[in-house]
Amino acid sequence: GAVVSQHPSWVICKSGTSVKIECRSLDFQATTMFWYRQFPKQSLMLMATSNEGSKATYEQGVEKDKFLINHASLTLSTLTVTSAHPEDSSFYICSARDEGRTYSNQPQHFGDGTRLSIL
């Protein structure tokens, strides 16, 4: 079945470091990918929509200079958390729509997330 691969699964780093997270759709192409953030015991909050070949669209309150998104190909989107601080510690999850399906039934598949811990 459709698979979204996310890497790394776990990162621990010092405050001030920049961290890059990769999201790949393994067996389908995705013009659009999505980045979510999830705090413990809470729901998934949409951060931004990543568009292949163009700028990402950020949700209100999400700093685009803090969370850099690059969607360089139809199967790869990256999220870079720049100059990370402890308050950026969270579970980041990417998602992609299987656009190979008919337009009215495009399931959205999720990666297994990246747990980011900033010391």
Add this chain to the structure above:
Amino acid sequence: GENVEQHPSTLSVQEGDSAVIKCTYSDSASNYFPWYKQELGKGPQLIIDIRSNVGEKKDQRIAVTLNKTAKHFSLHITETQPEDSAVYFCAARYNQAGTALIFGKGTTLSVSS
């Protein structure tokens, strides 16, 4: 924008019982409603979805019902098993290119044997 409400936040059942989770959505333009299961430390896994032109869909022990007029949809799990224990999320989306899913707050289901 879309807002999805989900109830209950926690649900405990005995093995073999049925479990029902309910969601309401605010945007009448939404036309795609999936349900996800999330296990600890993992990403959400799609378990069933329904489009707005269908009132009910079933897949073995799992079923979803949709009432467009009332703008609510429900997940039904029958003959629950301990491995059904997880957090379940409902979501809604308008099926236009580039639109993202908006999630409910989740339901923690515990199935005891």
